Amino acid sequence: MDKKLEKLGIYIHIPFCVKKCAYCDFYSICDLSQIDAYVKALIEQIKSYRSERKHYLVETIYIGGGTPSLLSGAQMCEIIRAVYKTFKVSDDAEITMEANPGTLDTEKLAGYHNAGINRLSIGLQSADNAELAMLSRIHTKEDFESSFYLARLEGFENINIDLMYALPGQTRETLFRTIEYVTSLEPEHISFYGLTVEPETPFGQNPELLQKIPDDETQNALYLDAIEKLEHCGFLQYEVSNFAKPGFECKHNLNFWHGKEYLGFGPAAHSIFKGVHFSYAKEFLNFIAFPTDKDTLYQEFEKLDDDALEKQYVMLGFRLKGGIDVKEYNKRFGKDFDEIYFERIKPFLDRNAPEADEPYIIKTKTGYRFSRKGFLLSNELLRKILDDEEE
Ligand code: SF4
Incomplete structure (x- = not known):
């Protein structure tokens, strides 16, 4: 089978x-x-x-x-x-x-x-x-x-x-x-x-x-x-x-x-494949001459450790309207999402956040998601959520 x-x-x-x-x-x-x-x-x-x-x-x-x-x-x-x-x-x-x-x-x-x-x-x-x-x-x-x-x-x-x-x-x-x-x-x-x-x-x-x-x-x-x-x-x-x-x-x-793996082909294409992030150099003539020679074509090569994969999952998950599914996160990374992130998320759940008539982050049945206003500030919010120094 x-x-x-x-x-x-x-x-x-x-x-x-x-x-x-x-x-x-x-x-x-x-x-x-x-x-x-x-x-x-x-x-x-x-x-x-x-x-x-x-x-x-x-x-x-x-x-x-x-x-x-x-x-x-x-x-x-x-x-x-x-x-x-x-x-x-x-x-x-x-x-x-x-x-x-x-x-x-x-x-x-x-x-x-x-x-x-x-x-x-x-x-x-x-x-x-x-x-x-x-x-x-x-x-x-x-x-x-x-x-x-x-x-x-x-x-x-x-x-x-x-x-x-x-x-x-x-x-x-x-x-x-x-x-x-x-x-x-x-x-x-x-x-x-x-x-x-x-x-x-x-x-x-x-x-x-x-x-x-x-x-x-x-x-x-x-x-x-x-x-x-x-x-x-x-x-x-x-x-x-x-x-x-x-x-x-x-x-x-x-x-x-959702952080799934993908394989890219052609110059400038990125891949996340077998836990490794790599991209091919933006070098057209080299690509045509040596399309299968990784030594010539690789531009970046980074082994993604668990920490990097976990951060990427949170960052990409918050881009989605459905947001982060806490159970799925806990199962995938063997960690407790709330234990790590709740204190960092809490200020943005507050309805009285300055200038906001809705919170930036909303608690859902399965986890947390950005509101529309949260989407507008997504880069700034993610920096604060993902930066462990910032507690
Ligand atoms: S230059 Fe080419 S790739 Fe860039 S926006 Fe125009 S059509 Fe698209």
């Missing part, structure tokens, strides 16, 4: 973009002539894990970038086939691919669907063409709309749309128009992230744009109002920045937030 297989998520990085968006610091290159060589190297790297077949069952595959939709349906098919040849893959695996509206057509979408992709994540960011131009996105709202409907026609029944807020010059009106438009299309999932300004990007070095970013108070109000609007439209928040129709939460990301 088969030994019980460990569950695993797989991330595959496609590091190509038509052009760099001004705000983006994800690892990608714009030399599209290298795509064929990259796909070949990627497949070689994936296949080098064949000996793990007897140990793992892949539950989710996430193909992100960069712009995965620069690959053809046939290339995507080859990559996914390599995963199936290398690992056992669950019959109902969630297979997500990120797509950029400016790069989709009927033939590609049909190819992706035939390749087994069953969840599409489309990066719209804003439905305001002036905001899209300011972000230097390669598409308009109209390009997005035709991509969305084409995807539906080709059979995609699980679609995420990425949105951003806190954009320079964005107003409550433009944001709400975007949300109204997107919810009217009835996707299954919406991701809603605040713009992060990365100092090394053209965006981060443009004082005129930086000046137009809404201040913290306005950003917080936009976030809270947007959550309410999204929930009102049937998209339930299940994580700080993620909303879904019931039953359409992203399994791949949920596994990550």
Whole structure:
């Protein structure tokens, strides 16, 4: 009889973009002539894990970038086939691919669907063409709309749309128009992230744009109002920045937030595999030349001890709307959550916390979770909760 297989998520990085968006610091290159060589190297790297077949069952595959939709349906098919040849893959695996509206057509979408992709994540960011131009996105709202409907026609029944807020010059009106438009299309999932300004990007070095970013108070109000609007439209928040129709939460990301293991392929991809955190260097030419040479490609390599895993579990658990399940924590780490954390959490359970008309942390039937206001301050709260000096 088969030994019980460990569950695993797989991330595959496609590091190509038509052009760099001004705000983006994800690892990608714009030399599209290298795509064929990259796909070949990627497949070689994936296949080098064949000996793990007897140990793992892949539950989710996430193909992100960069712009995965620069690959053809046939290339995507080859990559996914390599995963199936290398690992056992669950019959109902969630297979997500990120797509950029400016790069989709009927033939590609049909190819992706035939390749087994069953969840599409489309990066719209804003439905305001002036905001899209300011972000230097390669598409308009109209390009997005035709991509969305084409995807539906080709059979995609699980679609995420990425949105951003806190954009320079964005107003409550433009944001709400975007949300109204997107919810009217009835996707299954919406991701809603605040713009992060990365100092090394053209965006981060443009004082005129930086000046137009809404201040913290306005950003917080936009976030809270947007959550309410999204929930009102049937998209339930299940994580700080993620909303879904019931039953359409992203399994791949949920596994990550629950501290499950995942294996990443491609330059810049991270993994937490067999208790080790590692990532591949952002070195494209080395990757193509030596896709299976770990000595050349490893950039970081850290063995996660119990303490690190436990802290990561608490940090990621609080990002989820459901929060921390105390029983599950106690069982997993052989510790008593309340004994370690209750004193640190207690001040934030207090309804009279300054400036708060609701507590930052709420006691649930199974443990503790951040309130909406807690989500706004999640980084600060987590620093205080996780810092053992701070008692
Ligand atoms: S398309 Fe996505 S990955 Fe590429 S530059 Fe723009 S934001 Fe970054």
